[in-house]
Amino acid sequence: MNTFFSQSVWLVPCYPLLGMGLSALWMPSITRKTGPRPAGYVNMLLTLMALVHSCLAFIERWEQPALKPSLTWLQAADLTLSIDLDISSITIGALILIAGINLLAQLYAVAYLEMDWGWARFFATMSLFEAGMCALVLCNSLFFSYVVLEILTLGTYLLIGYWFNQSLVVTGARDAFLTKRVGDLFLLMGVVALLPLAGTWNFDGLAEWAATAELDPTLATLLCLALIAGPLGKCAQFPLHLWLDEAMESPVPATVVRNSLVVGTGAWVLIKLQPIFALSDFASTFMIAIGATTALGAAMVAIAQIDIKRSLSYSVSAYMGMVFMAVGSQQDQTTLVLLLTYGVAMAILVMAIGGVVLVNISQDLTQYGGLWSRRPITGICYLVGAASLVALPPFGGFWSLAQLTTNFWKTSPILAVILITVNALTSFSIMREFGLIFGGKPKQMTVRSPEGLWALVLPMVILAGFALHSPFILAKLNFLPDWHQLNLPLAAVLIISTMVGGGTAMYLYLNEKISKPIHIFSDPVREFFAKDLYTAELYKNTVIFAVALISKIIDWLDRYFVDGVINFLGLATLFGGQSLKYNNSGQSQSYALSIVAGILLFIAALSYPLLKHWQF
């Protein structure tokens, strides 16, 4: 068995890193004359190499045991930091997904950023992302997973801040960086606390340790909560979800990658840490509760949005909430399938939306209408993406959602109900977008709406083809659940919920007789969801307020108290000098007096011991 490609699979993250370095050559300040386009082409070439390499390695590793090479990175005293890799068919499969979607997103960006001069910066950051994600899935060490997650956080900041002359971009990038950073810092606490307990950061070693570990329950709970907090921020879960909404200020190709893949990185780490979460029941419950809250809340918020990109971003949060629920209930395999089908479906949706936004300028759903006859490919791709996202057999999303619902029904039916509700809400929101964009009559912004260039449409169509084949692919990979394992009535309910959600949306938004905008709820309720549960205000009035207040107090203390004490010493010395100089009165007689006084004092001091014994 030839293992050349799987043994050199660590090169896959290196290709995009090389691309990142090379694209700097086409910075406008370096290549001043010939434009930035080669940066994109070079990166696409290297991503293609990464994809081909991963595919060849996948063929080699298929149904083979995992390779686990290890390389010492740093050895200091009794701490050894080794870069452990996990080269199995699952990780290489993830590499294929990452490289594939990145390649398509980069091709998409070639069309989308046609009128942009910043290709070098854009493609360099995209490649940084790709390299980071590839490194993350290959990495078998919690410590290096954390390192990569931090690099991805920095990448998010740079990528959202791509058009930095727009003020909303700057605030969005700031929020994305800080929110994810907070989660990462909690994760770091967990990572650091884990080493003395487990003695290793290797995921296999951690699993071995967790199998027999006997921890104090409080310690285990706190540890697990810290480990959850990192992915919590990464996956845009409540209450660290606002950044994803504001991250929609970045260019659409970046959004494709972020919404489909990057938010999954947190889930990936969660799955890898699964054995540790088994130590604490509370942590699992917490994960499920967070996931369920986010799934329900974000699905409702998505319905109330009028910005098309933001509406999709809340669906992302909702799906990541379902992933949290799945991980919290120890369903790793199903979670992986869900991440795979979700990633493909969401990438299609975002690409379709990006094509519409690029041509019609507006992102406002209320400004759209009547694109179906003019943009059939985009419309069909959108429908394929929507079908793959929600539970609609035989498309991809159905299988994992059905499996999840079945499993939840056995343990806690309430979760199954939540899952079905979220599915219905997501179907409603996705079909609402469809109805508003493609249905109805053309409005001013959409009167002339040509289909995009080939590079804009091709990646979307390829992904749609992939999504349509996903049942076969899943079957080939033995990822499909058996029919007899599934709770068929429950699956039927799931399908009905999809139908009801999507059907209601279609009825409401494709029906000309119902006047738009539609008022389903009363104004305060709609406002509540449209403003994302007032999360921005919540942040502003709690954490930001407290931190700003404490900063101001500390600044004040530093300025006036700490500085003041030292300045007071200086001032006192100055004042002392200025006032004591008047002792030099210029009168020699006063000098004589002070000499005499000094001598008298000296004598008094000398004779003080004698005076004490004076006997009168």
Added chain:
Amino acid sequence: MQLEYILVLAAALFCIGIYGLVTSRNAVRVLMSIELLLNSVNLNFMGFSNFLDPSEIKGQVFTVFVLTVAAAEAAVGLAIILAIYRNRNTIDMEQFNLLKW
């Protein structure tokens, strides 16, 4: 007649001299106060020489030196006062406060 009385007298004379030295406004009177100080010192020397060292009377030799030096000092002092007087037309000590802060 005891040594202590002499010493106390000399000390009193010294204190009077110090008082005069510090309070006088007339520069000549300051010199006169210095003479009082020196004389009180001489009294000490003479007293110690009589009561403690009657055989070799080194104190008296010192007294002779002090007298000599005091005369010289008074001469120089008066010359300085005269020099200042020539410049500033006064011998008021309170006018000589040019070298202050």
